[in-house]
Each structure stands twice: as structure tokens, then as C-alpha cells.
Amino acid sequence: MTALLSLNDIQGNIVKGYGRFGFPFARYIFYSVRDAAAGRNFVSSLIPLITTSVPWKTKESGGVVKPEAAINIAFTYQGLKNLGLPRESLQSFPDDFAMGMRGRRDILGDDGKSAPENWDPIWNKNTEQVAIFVGINGQTKNAIENAYALIQKKLYEAGEGVLQLAGHTGDGGVNNLPYQDASAVFENGTPTAKEHFGYTDGIGEPFFKGTGENPAYAMGSGKPTGHAPNTPFGWEALEPGEFILGHRDEARELPLAPSPHLLGHNGTFMVYRKLHQNVGSFKKYIQEEAKKHEDKDEEVIAAKFAGRWRSGAPLASFPTKAAADAFMTEVDDAKQKLRKARGTVEEVMAEARYITLLSKLVGFDYTDDLEGGRCPVGAHIRRANPRSALEFGVKGAFNTPGALSNRRRILRRGLPYGNAADKTDTGNHGIIFMVLAASISRQFEFVQQQWINYGNDFKLANEKDPIIGNHHVDKSGKGNGRMIFPARPKTGRSPHFCRHMPRFVETRGGEYFFIPSMTALQMIADGTVDPT
Amino acid sequence: MGNTAGKAYGLTLLCPIKADVGGYSYGDIIRDRLEGLMLNHNSPMAKVPNTYLCRLYVLDDVFYEGYPAKEEHLKSRYLVFCTNFYGSLETYLQEMWNKIEKDVRFLWEHCIAFDRVQNAKEFVAYIKKCQVKNTLFFNGSTDEPLAEQLKSLYLKQEFSRFVFNNHGKTAGELQRAFREFVAITQPDNLAGPSWTPGMIEESPHHNYENHLQTAR
Amino acid sequence: MSNIAGKSYAMNVITPIKWYMAWLNRLIFWAAQLPLFKSKLTGLITLSLIHYARWAIVRPAAFPRLDPSQPRETIKYHYMFFFSNFNGSWAQYVDSFHMAIPSGLNLFWERNVKYPGSVPLQPFHSYITYNQIWTNHYYNAYPLAASNDVKAAKTLKAALLDFIAKTQNATPEDFKKQYEALLNNTQSCISLMEPTPIVSLSAQAVQDRLSAAGRKGQLGEAA
Numbered sequence: 001m002t003a004l005l006s007l008n009d010i011q012g013n014i015v016k017g018y019g020r021f022g023f024p025f026a027r028y029i030f031y032s033v034r035d036a037a038a039g040r041n042f043v044s045s046l047i048p049l050i051t052t053s054v055p056w057k058t059k060e061s062g063g064v065v066k067p068e069a070a071i072n073i074a075f076t077y078q079g080l081k082n083l084g085l086p087r088e089s090l091q092s093f094p095d096d097f098a099m100g101m102r103g104r105r106d107i108l109g110d111d112g113k114s115a116p117e118n119w120d121p122i123w124n125k126n127t128e129q130v131a132i133f134v135g136i137n138g139q140t141k142n143a144i145e146n147a148y149a150l151i152q153k154k155l156y157e158a159g160e161g162v163l164q165l166a167g168h169t170g171d172g173g174v175n176n177l178p179y180q181d182a183s184a185v186f187e188n189g190t191p192t193a194k195e196h197f198g199y200t201d202g203i204g205e206p207f208f209k210g211t212g213e214n215p216a217y218a219m220g221s222g223k224p225t226g227h228a229p230n231t232p233f234g235w236e237a238l239e240p241g242e243f244i245l246g247h248r249d250e251a252r253e254l255p256l257a258p259s260p261h262l263l264g265h266n267g268t269f270m271v272y273r274k275l276h277q278n279v280g281s282f283k284k285y286i287q288e289e290a291k292k293h294e295d296k297d298e299e300v301i302a303a304k305f306a307g308r309w310r311s312g313a314p315l316a317s318f319p320t321k322a323a324a325d326a327f328m329t330e331v332d333d334a335k336q337k338l339r340k341a342r343g344t345v346e347e348v349m350a351e352a353r354y355i356t357l358l359s360k361l362v363g364f365d366y367t368d369d370l371e372g373g374r375c376p377v378g379a380h381i382r383r384a385n386p387r388s389a390l391e392f393g394v395k396g397a398f399n400t401p402g403a404l405s406n407r408r409r410i411l412r413r414g415l416p417y418g419n420a421a422d423k424t425d426t427g428n429h430g431i432i433f434m435v436l437a438a439s440i441s442r443q444f445e446f447v448q449q450q451w452i453n454y455g456n457d458f459k460l461a462n463e464k465d466p467i468i469g470n471h472h473v474d475k476s477g478k479g480n481g482r483m484i485f486p487a488r489p490k491t492g493r494s495p496h497f498c499r500h501m502p503r504f505v506e507t508r509g510g511e512y513f514f515i516p517s518m519t520a521l522q523m524i525a526d527g528t529v530d531p532t
Numbered sequence: 533m534g535n536t537a538g539k540a541y542g543l544t545l546l547c548p549i550k551a552d553v554g555g556y557s558y559g560d561i562i563r564d565r566l567e568g569l570m571l572n573h574n575s576p577m578a579k580v581p582n583t584y585l586c587r588l589y590v591l592d593d594v595f596y597e598g599y600p601a602k603e604e605h606l607k608s609r610y611l612v613f614c615t616n617f618y619g620s621l622e623t624y625l626q627e628m629w630n631k632i633e634k635d636v637r638f639l640w641e642h643c644i645a646f647d648r649v650q651n652a653k654e655f656v657a658y659i660k661k662c663q664v665k666n667t668l669f670f671n672g673s674t675d676e677p678l679a680e681q682l683k684s685l686y687l688k689q690e691f692s693r694f695v696f697n698n699h700g701k702t703a704g705e706l707q708r709a710f711r712e713f714v715a716i717t718q719p720d721n722l723a724g725p726s727w728t729p730g731m732i733e734e735s736p737h738h739n740y741e742n743h744l745q746t747a748r
Numbered sequence: 749m750s751n752i753a754g755k756s757y758a759m760n761v762i763t764p765i766k767w768y769m770a771w772l773n774r775l776i777f778w779a780a781q782l783p784l785f786k787s788k789l790t791g792l793i794t795l796s797l798i799h800y801a802r803w804a805i806v807r808p809a810a811f812p813r814l815d816p817s818q819p820r821e822t823i824k825y826h827y828m829f830f831f832s833n834f835n836g837s838w839a840q841y842v843d844s845f846h847m848a849i850p851s852g853l854n855l856f857w858e859r860n861v862k863y864p865g866s867v868p869l870q871p872f873h874s875y876i877t878y879n880q881i882w883t884n885h886y887y888n889a890y891p892l893a894a895s896n897d898v899k900a901a902k903t904l905k906a907a908l909l910d911f912i913a914k915t916q917n918a919t920p921e922d923f924k925k926q927y928e929a930l931l932n933n934t935q936s937c938i939s940l941m942e943p944t945p946i947v948s949l950s951a952q953a954v955q956d957r958l959s960a961a962g963r964k965g966q967l968g969e970a971a
Contacts (some may be wrong), residue, residue: 250847251843251846253868253870392796396790397791398847399791399847399848403848441839449945450836450945456896461894462940486936491932492929493928494932495932
């Protein structure tokens with residue numbers, strides 16, 4: 001029996017991916033805390049501005065008015081320490097959070113060009129450590145500026161005890177920006193879900209209990225049940241404790257959480273990671289590789305890398321480009337009709353059509369494609385969420401078909417940043433990758449280390465994710481990333497082999513944060529956290 | 533049979549250690565010696581033929597689980613040796629004695645009754661007295677001789693390199709390249725090029741590409 | 749002290765078991781090997797992470813006594829010794845084991861004193877760690893290979909030798925055709941091995957210290 005989540009206590013960015021709700025712009029600001037009291041006063045002054053998960057008013061339902069900008073706040077371990085959290089509470093946080101992202105570089109594979117020494121200056125300040133994160137998600141650029149002005153005012157009132165940290169890199173080699181801006185990639189004035197390599201991003205999103213969302217969305221997004229994956233019976237919602245502390249998780253207990261109880265309850269952990277994209281190298285690679293591939297089509301190469309066509313359709317359900325493109329046009333059309341629908345009947349029908357189509361976008365599994373003839377075993381989405389593939393077709397081998405995947409799911413909340421027009425490697429562009437999960441090590445770090453930069457669980461030895469893997473260079477300086485596109489089994493046809501892949505994505509900064517509930521936030525601001 | 537799974541053998545030993553004398557703890561000495569052993573391909577166990585994986589630890593005592601479990605203690609400490617290997621027990625132990633007698637003495641000399649071990653035959657008898665039977669031995673891998681396993685791993689590595697390197701070649705080029713590959717790697721020759729026991733990284737000579745005569 | 753040797757992790761556990769439970773446990777272990785009950789091990793086999801593992805239930809009188817001067821053991825419990833060699837660290841993979849084969853774990857450990865059950869995770873994880881003994885010397889003949897690699901290598905070698913024999917006198921065109929068929933049949937075996945990812949920062953720190961202290965030979969590297 002799962003209780004419905006107290007949405008007014010949970011920060012909004014946990015339950016909502018703002019991008020889907022019409023917030024294509026974001027600004028991320030980081031502060032250090034030099035004086036505990038000043039820091040707490042600053043936090044206190046921001047509390048009225050923080051957006052919770054309470055649903056926004058729609059035509060049918062009540063709720064709060066949708067804000068022009070949503071604001072959320074999070075803290076590093078160092079930040080909590082500087083704000084005066086008692087030692088006992090600090091020690092009750094997991095050591096992945098306490099060490100911070102830089103300390104975990106070996107687990108994450110942040111070496112070579114991704115090493116912390118090469119990160120944006122903000123992460124390399126010896127004297128000022130990042131303590132507080134404030135994220136603004138805005139419907140318009142103006143909304144961002146208005147919210148930012150409000151926050152600046154609070155900062156000014158906090159005095160010298162709190163410092164806004166500069167040192168983000170931007171266009172034209174600038175490297176001392178006071179915040180990191182991010183934004184959806186726009187095409188013809190409309191925000192798209194594309195990122196800089198041209199992929200449609202953010203399609204897979206774990207579905208968990210208690211949010212009040214339409215349970216039909218569990219299809220393809222929850223955990224597999226073993227029934228047909230293209231039907232609702234194939235999927236179940238995940239337990240909320242995988243993403244929110246204080247609630248039952250997939251191991252049938254409450255996840256490890258900081259002490260006292262109210263400090264952790266309804267909170268979660270956030271991974272913030274600035275990932276630079278070598279757009280030029282990527283374009284060049286897929287062009288060159290296409291020439292060596294039988295289809296002679298760079299869209300095929302891109303699709304095999306990701307497991308989805310760049311339009312978003314999954315290879316598992318749409319092995320050919322023509323079918324995939326036709327389908328995506330249908331999906332876009334249904335989405336538009338849903339947005340524009342007026343009147344209950346029209347809305348209900350539009351939603352039904354949209355959900356049916358959506359289901360094809362996510363309602364699939366790999367059990368009839370075990371060898372990877374359609375979606376390569378090492379493709380990005382298959383690595384990030386193997387669904388029931390790790391049963392390797394042995395029905396009933398595990399307690400549940402998704403037993404090895406269900407505890408490794410993550411919520412993604414980031415946006416692309418930078419200049420989409422610049423198609424080179426040196427342009428200022430990439431993704432602000434933000435992951436939310438109850439356990440940084442079990443969910444984010446495990447996937448990053450065991451499934452992205454390694455391949456043993458997929459029987460791929462040391463092969464890495466083609467797109468985000470930390471490919472190294474061989475003696476001659478060439479990239480030594482590799483990938484096999486398996487052929488359909490028993491056809492006698494050769495697989496395709498890609499080699500000399502350079503590193504397409506480089507880490508340029510990041511940190512681990514704790515997102516407290518509204519209750520915990522008040523306690524932190526008041527300095528009343530006491531685990532006695 | 534609990535001690536075997538196919539041709540793989542799982543030997544489990546509890547070797548009682550001499551009691552502490554005065555300020556002298558034999559158990560601690562053994563543990564120090566174990567900790568100081570060279571690792572990987574320099575481990576003494578790398579010289580014992582057909583050893584897949586093995587480990588040693590000193591068992592000081594059993595653990596008290598807490599009420600309502602009963603508290604109890606062992607009267608002796610034990611050198612625990614757990615090894616997974618291919619083949620017959622006698623052959624394995626004889627080879628162990630023949631190849632690393634010095635290391636065996638170094639690790640076992642403070643075990644009770646080991647001073648009576650003077651040769652391979654007595655070593656085998658001693659070991660059998662220390663052996664405990666496995667209730668279940670699970671083989672999640674293969675039960676081939678080690679040389680076979682190592683050769684297969686070497687071939688998997690080199691053939692994978694070959695496949696990636698020669699993708700897209702014409703039939704004639706491919707066949708020529710493959711014949712050269714076979715000549716270098718000698719797939720059916722266990723005594724030919726292969727991985728060595730305990731190897732933690734490849735050396736240049738393992739990579740077949742470094743042996744190619746033809747210009748690349 | 750290290751439980752890690754290349755891609756393999758050495759898990760050692762010792763747990764007490766009441767004498768009247770011990771015989772039942774032995775029966776269960778014996779039955780698990782019978783063809784009729786082989787399915788009990790299917791989950792473990794599918795996990796594919798294990799090289800070799802064993803359980804040994806030792807009754808008090810079976811603790812070796814090699815000399816009259818050695819005191820007789822007076823313990824009452826039987827003790828179940830567990831040894832495993834698996835790929836990945838325990839911290840990382842305990843979640844996988846307990847989610848995938850909880851009833852299998854229970855089958856083998858249920859009768860052990862104060863065993864809390866394999867679900868939920870935290871008590872199970874604590875129980876195992878409490879009863880875990882760290883390895884003082886661990887040797888792995890192929891640190892670069894996971895269990896999957898060893899198995900794939902065996903399959904690939906057999907297929908390769910077969911292919912070589914079949915194509916001894918083939919024309920280039922026929923050769924290529926058969927070569928592609930070979931690749932199609934063995935495509936899941938074609939991947940390159942490298943050293944393990946760093947699964948434990950503390951183990952890595954120990955390795956770095958040994959290297960820095962000039963004890964390179966300790967790690968098996970050429971001095």
C-alpha cells in the first residue's frame with residue numbers, strides 16, 4: 001500500500017521534468033557559504049520562492065497557478081557542513097555524496113580530457129567550494145531574468161557571508177560567467193527535445209507510484225512484468241523510494257537516508273554534470289562510418305549508436321528509417337492535437353490517441369532481439385536501461401524479469417546548453433546532465449561505471465557506450481573506441497564493426513547535491529537539525 | 533560429488549595453526565606472510581599448474597552473532613586455503629610441492645604437524661587430513677585445463693582485434709590476412725603464443741599486429 | 749589485504765548453523781545438483797558473474813585435528829563456509845544478487861543462525877558483511893578476464909578451429925562467405941578485454957601506495 005506522495009513537501013524538480021511542462025530555459029547558479037548564519041539567512045529568504053511538486057492548475061483540476069519560472073535549491077556536503085549541520089547528521093550521509101563528484105573521478109571514468117583539472121574554473125577554485133545550487137527553470141528568457149533579479153536581491157541582503165561563484169565557460173572562450181545557462185534547442189522559434197548531436201532526448205523517463213499521474217504512462221517507463229511489452233500489462237510502476245527518500249523502494253524497505261528522519265524524508269540526491277559535446281567529431285565519424293556500412297546512411301549509424309533513430313523512434317520497434325519517420329510525424333501530430341484540444345470529449349480522445357502512440361515509443365523490450373540484430377546490445381539506451389535483456393531470454397531465471405535493471409533507474413532533469421549553430425568540436429555546447437536518484441552510487445555511478453564505460457554485464461568485455469563512453473586513444477593518437485552492430489542471428493551475414501571512435505563527450509564540471517524536502521529545507525535554514 | 537564439478541576440483545582446507553607461545557603469535561606471522569606475498573603473475577600460486585583461482589586467509593575465530601545465538605570460540609586458529617583447479621587432487625598437490633616447496637614451507641611451517649612433511653607424498657597426506665568436503669561446488673565457468681583456458685582467452689583477444697582490423701576487406705585480402713593471423717597465433721598449439729597465468733596486462737608481443745610481416 | 753584480483757572478487761563468509769538444521773541444509777545442497785532441481789541454479793547461471801563458488805558445512809568433529817597436543821574443538825554449532833569468485837565488487841553487486849535470486853539465497857542460507865532473509869536488502873547486506881572475512885592472499889590466473897570472457901573464449905576457440913579446418917582449401921570467395929557466417933555465429937564473443945574498472949577506491953589507493961613505495965614487483969609488474 002503506497003501512500004500518495006505529499007507533493008507540497010517535495011521540491012518540484014523531483015516529480016516534474018520541467019522541460020515537458022513548457023519550461024525550455026534554465027539558469028543554474030552556485031554559491032559558497034563563508035558564514036554559517038549568513039548562509040542560513042540566505043536559504044531562509046529563498047524558501048518562499050521554491051517551487052514544489054503540487055500539480056499546476058489545468059482545465060479540469062485545481063492546484064496552484066503555473067509559475068513563469070520554477071525555482072529549486074540543493075546543497076553539497078560541504079555546503080551542509082558550512083551551514084552548520086551537526087557532525088552526526090553529516091556522517092549519516094552516504095560517502096558518495098560526502099566525497100563529491102571530483103573525489104569519485106576514478107569510478108566515473110573522468111580521465112584525460114574529462115579530468116577535473118580540465119573542468120570549468122568554478123569547480124577548480126581552491127578557496128571557495130560550491131555549497132548551494134539554485135536552479136531556475138523559465139517559460140521565457142524574461143521569466144528567468146525576473147527570477148534571477150529576485151534571487152540577486154536576496155543575495156545582496158545576505159551580505160558577504162554568501163558568495164555567488166563565477167567561473168562557468170561560455171561562448172567565445174569566456175570562462176568567468178556567474179551562472180550556467182541552458183536551453184532547449186530551438187528550431188524555427190519552437191523548442192525541440194533535440195540535443196546537439198541531433199538526437200531527440202528525454203524520451204525514457206521512469207514512472208513511479210504516488211505522483212498522481214495517469215497510470216497508463218507506466219507502459220514502457222515502469223518495470224517490466226514479463227507480459228507483452230507493447231501492452232499495459234507488460235509494465236508496472238516503480239516504487240517511489242528509488243527516487244525519493246522516506247518511501248518504499250524496490251528492495252521492499254525504506255532506502256538509506258540521512259538522520260534525523262525529517263532531514264532525509266521526501267528529499268533526494270542530484271548529480272549535476274556539464275558534458276561538452278564534440279559535435280564536429282561526431283558528425284565526421286558517422287559520415288565516414290556510413291561510407292563503410294552497407295546502408296550508406298549516417299542516420300543508420302546514429303541510430304545504431306543510440307538504440308533510437310535521431311527522430312526518437314526506438315530501433316527495437318522500428319528497424320527501418322522510413323517506418324520510424326512516418327511514426328514520429330504521427331506522434332508530433334497527436335501531441336499538437338492534445339495541446340490544442342478543447343472540451344472534455346476532444347481532450348479525452350486526443351489523450352487516448354497520444355498515449356497509444358507514446359506506448360510504441362517506449363513500450364518495447366529486447367527479449368525478441370537478444371542478439372541485437374535490431375538494437376545493438378551496446379547501444380546507448382540499451383546500456384542505460386536494459387529492461388529485461390539481462391535475463392538473456394531465460395524466462396523466469398530471476399525473481400522478476402527486470403530484477404537487474406529496476407534498481408538502476410534514474411530521473412533525468414537537465415537541458416542542452418550553448419550554441420547549436422556551431423557544429424565544431426570547440427564550440428560552446430553540450431548538455432547539463434542532471435540525474436536524480438535515492439542513491440548516487442547504486443543508481444548513477446553503477447550505470448556510469450558498469451554499463452557505460454564497461455560491458456561485462458552485456459557480455460561485451462570492456463567495450464564502452466559509443467556516444468558517452470570515455471574512449472581512450474591508442475599509441476598513434478587515434479581514438480580507440482569500438483562497437484559492434486550485431487547482424488540478425490542465423491543469417492550468415494557479418495556484423496558491422498566500428499573502430500577508432502574518439503571521445504565524443506567530455507566532462508567539464510559537476511558535483512553531487514542533496515535536494516531536501518520543504519520541511520528539511522526549513523530546518524536547515526533555521527539551524528535546527530538535530531539527530532539526538 | 534561436492535569436491536568436483538566436471539573436471540574442475542574445489543579443494544577446501546582448514547589447517548590448524550600452532551598455538552600462540554609467549555608473545556609469539558603464529559597466526560599473525562602467517563597472516564603477515566600472506567599479506568607480503570607477491571601478487572598476480574608473481575604469486576607463488578601462479579607457478580602451480582592448472583590453478584584457476586585460489587585464496588588464503590587466517591581464520592582467528594568464529595563470529596558471535598549476538599543473542600539469542602550462543603557465544604562459542606575455536607580452540608585453534610586455522611590457515612584456510614581454498615583453491616579451484618583442473619584435474620586430480622594428487623597430481624595438483626604433487627605439482628604444488630615440486631614447483632613451490634619453498635613457498636609452501638614458508639606459509640605452512642607454523643601449522644600443526646607440518647614439521648613431519650618432508651616430501652611430496654607426505655605433503656599430499658597432510659593436505660588430505662586438512663581437507664573438508666564441499667557440500668556444493670558450483671562451476672559458473674569452464675572445466676578445461678588452464679593452458680586451454682589461457683590459449684582460448686588469447687585467441688578471443690587476438691581474433692577480436694583481427695576482426696575489427698579487417699572489416700570490409702576484399703575476399704583475397706581477408707584470406708591472406710587470416711592465414712598470416714593463423715601462422716602467428718597458432719590456434720591449435722597450446723604451447724604456442726598465449727596468455728601467462730596471473731597476467732595483469734598485455735605485453736606488446738601478445739598483440740598479433742606486432743608480428744605482421746606485411747606492411748599495414 | 750585485498751578481495752580483488754583483476755576482474756574477480758573473493759567473498760569469504762562463515763556462518764553458524766544449528767546441528768539439526770545442518771543436515772537439512774546438506775540435503776538441500778545435494779538436491780540442488782540433481783537434474784530434477786537444476787532449475788534452482790538457473791538464476792545463478794544466468795547471472796553469469798561467477799567463476800567458481802562453494803559451500804562447505806563443517807561439523808565440529810570435522811575441524812581437522814592433527815596432533816594430540818592440539819586441543820579438541822568444543823564448538824556446538826556447525827559452520828557453513830562460503831567462498832565465491834565473482835565479477836564486480838560486493839558493494840556494487842549485492843543489489844543484483846538479492847534482487848535476482850532472493851529465493852535461491854534463502855534456500856542456501858535460511859537455516860543459518862540469525863539469517864534475516866534476502867529481502868529487504870539492508871539487513872541481508874549487513875549480515876553478510878558482518879560474517880565476511882577478508883582475503884589475505886588472492887590469486888587469479890586471468891585477471892583480465894571475467895567469467896563471461898572465459899566462457900566466450902571457449903566457444904570462440906572451438907568455432908575458430910572448426911572454421912580453419914573447413915576452409916583450408918577454400919577459394920577466396922567461399923572463404924569470405926564462411927568467415928562471415930563464423931562471425932554471425934560468434935558475434936557475442938567478439939569483444940576486447942582490458943583491465944577491470946576501478947570498483948573500489950580504497951583498493952585502488954592501496955595499489956597506488958604499493959606502486960609509489962617502489963614495491964612494483966608486489967603487484968606483479970615488471971620491476
